[in-house]
Amino acid sequence: MTMRGLWFEEFEEGAHYKHALTRTITEMDNVMFTSLTMNLQPLHLDEEFSKNSIHGQRVLNSLFTVALIGAFHVPELTMGTTLGNLGYDSIKFPHPVFHGDTLRAETTIVKKRESKTRDDSGIVWFKHIGLNQRDEVVCEMTRVGLMAKKPKEGAKA
Incomplete structure (x- = not known):
């Protein structure tokens, strides 16, 4: 059985999804990601510096x-039905995330429309909310994605 995401036609405006995946954030996650992306911000890397921060x-x-x-x-x-990420309309971080926090997410389909330039796809606006183990919102973003339409009868999926 092949796992796949939804075709453009299957998205419904207002649909809300509570995703089953969760992830506990480790010190290694933070140090590795920050170092790989060459972000020298001591708030992410320097424990002694950060002890004197607001956090x-x-x-x-x-x-x-x-x-x-x-x-x-x-x-x-x-999964397998997106054709690309078109951008983010907004990203907000109402609460910080710390080592040891466990995150989960929910998604709401904000709107969708047919593509004006492609007949094989449509555009979907996703509102993703990230929450920690205390149900505090740690990330809120609206993302715009180009989604494939269901293949025509006889076409290769």
């Missing part, structure tokens, strides 16, 4: 949060 400890690199929250939906919504 009192290191904070997870926010771009890691975006990547993780933006991936939780893939198995059930976009």
